[in-house]
Amino acid sequence: MLGLYLRRGPNDGDNARPSRRRRRCGTGVLTSPDLAWDIETDVVVVGSGGAGLMAAGTAATVEGGVDVVRLEKDSSDPFTSVITSSFIPAAWTRLQRAAGVEDSPEIMAGDILRKNGHKSDQDVTLELCRRSAEMIHWFIDGLEVDLEFAPEVTWFGHTNKRKHSHPTRIGVPIIDRMRTYFTSLEHTTYLDNTPGTGLLVDEDCTVIGVTADQNGAELRIRAKKVALTTGSFNANRAMLRVYIPEMADAPNIGAKSNMGEGIRWGMDIGDAVDQMTGYQGRDCIFEDGTRLTPGVINEGGIAVNKTGKRFVNEEKDYSQLAAVYRAQPDGFAVFIWDERIQRMTENMHVLKESMHKGGIQICDTLAEIASHFGLPENVFKTQSRPTTSVCGPEMTLRAERS
Ligand SMILES: Cc1cc2nc3c(=O)[nH]c(=O)nc-3n(C[C@H](O)[C@H](O)[C@H](O)COP(=O)(O)OP(=O)(O)OC[C@H]3O[C@@H](n4cnc5c(N)ncnc54)[C@H](O)[C@@H]3O)c2cc1C
The missing domain is CATH 3.50.50.60 (FAD/NAD(P)-binding domain)
Structure with a gap:
């Protein structure tokens, strides 16, 4: 009181x-x-x-x-x-260990300092990383929050998977x-x-x-x-x-x-x-913030602009990429991913919301995607990323408009 x-x-x-x-x-x-x-x-x-x-x-x-x-x-x-x-990053939690990931607060702190150009205080950064596992365990045991290890995300700049969600x-x-x-x-x-x-x-x-x-x-x-x-x-x-x-x-x-x-x-x-x-920054479908879940791009999805071409390495930090997406002709990009990625991510809230609002189009062929989004088919068909199976002709393809 x-x-x-x-x-x-x-x-x-x-x-x-x-x-x-x-x-x-x-x-x-x-x-x-x-x-x-x-x-x-x-x-x-x-x-x-x-x-x-x-x-x-x-x-x-x-x-x-x-x-x-x-x-x-x-x-x-x-x-x-x-x-x-x-997504909450933490090193050496019991969930991360159970998933077989070797990590440490020191590696986590090193990742953060590398990403921020050593702008954060080194001691404070390391201390926060040392206490990150304790925080996750407190959320689970103390607050009884249902947290799990997020296997679909190797975060930009992270040496190891360490997102909990x-x-x-x-x-x-x-x-x-x-x-x-x-x-x-x-x-x-x-x-x-x-x-x-x-x-x-x-x-x-x-x-x-x-x-x-x-x-x-x-x-x-x-x-x-x-x-x-x-x-x-x-x-x-x-x-x-x-x-x-x-x-x-x-x-x-x-x-x-x-x-x-x-x-x-x-x-x-x-x-x-x-x-x-x-x-x-984010990749957004609607102005209300309806968006992709990071796992889509992380697992190998690609982005093309109106010319049907990829224009960036999608694996870069999506926050930094927001300005790149906005700079494309008409601020327009189409994200494409395959059935495997869809299965991994379809139960996630933001993806369900995007599906519900009609921002995601399910297509059976590359030609269908090209036609739906007005992309030049010949150029578009040549685009791929080493980690993605999006161009396999037998795949069910899904496209999203940004
Ligand atoms: C789309 C999106 C996804 C994100 N995903 C993640 C993620 O997965 N993991 C992660 O770690 N971070 C994520 N972030 C970043 C993270 O959400 C923010 O860093 C964090 O939520 C900030 O928390 P906060 O309490 O400082 O601010 P907020 O959560 O915004 O809270 C500020 C509060 O202050 C109130 N307020 C404002 N002015 C006043 C006033 N004058 N008087 C009284 N109250 C006031 C507001 O109403 C609000 O309730 C994401 C951000 C966005 C936009």
Whole structure:
């Protein structure tokens, strides 16, 4: 429970509060120490996706736990952690060992550092990799989440297969379990439909709390620690134009509520930002985010553009490939895979969704694919990839439009 919970009464207008004296801190706002508080707590967590849930849950349970208030803008809007494919990398878990894969935290850390050009802190990276197996085991044993080793994916840049996932390959069941568990904990208060609106700082520019909007009224929350887990800025076109201009006009397949507020509040009080150009791109069929599951390309599927030609090594990181797909004539690519791959992936949520929405066309011959998508048949027939059997004439072929 909260240490102190002072909700504003119906008759308390703004006049009942001491006035706020404002000073500048960076470009942020300073508050006077005599500010009236609606809530006082140990930790306030703003944003309730995967990161916010873990931050709040950890604070509420570690070493006896502290009081935590968790804010969420709108839980009915699927946030990014919900729409993920739920692939969680981890090294040397019991599931990975049972699958006969030899791996180690050191190899995993090496893969990450190679991929990010050694931009992440080496010690922190290694420590996270060392604890990755413990996390998977905690999800299974502690949260009773149904996780399995994902055999269909050797991830881009990974030396070994190490993805774990829910059998449906979607984040919903994992996040649902986390929500139920963390909401039931003592010491926690969850306020949905209560977006954080800014930071409150004292004369020394130390963050002492946040403001939030509850049904149109300002809520002032004092906290010893503030965690900003408001996700990315994928829904903020203005920020995209500044930091990731090549993706500024791409469909937003992440949470609609992620306007980068936490990042901007930090910047407003003079904090530095880093890694602002990184993003998650995807091969998408519809603008609502309906997409392929990575296993399709990973197992040997190919992509051709309108000219019927392959235009890239599909095995590259699909996130980086998003810009390449968008650069094709009319932003159009057709993904083709065979029956074997289809059998491996057809029970996965995102593929079922794509099938349901009509984004996947089942074809019996290459000629049928060419005709359906208006591809020049002669050129198209010559395209193949060493790892794919897509050109076997007896195969049932499936094509997808991007
Ligand atoms: C299509 C897709 C597939 C992906 N698949 C994977 C995968 O398989 N494996 C993997 O590891 N990663 C995957 N990712 C990346 C991963 O989903 C994200 O890195 C992760 O979910 C981010 O979690 P988060 O808690 O920071 O953000 P989010 O899950 O987006 O949560 C942020 C929350 O903050 C809330 N919020 C925003 N502003 C405010 C505010 N002012 N006040 C209160 N609340 C606010 C939002 O409503 C939201 O609930 C995928 C991403 C995408 C887009």
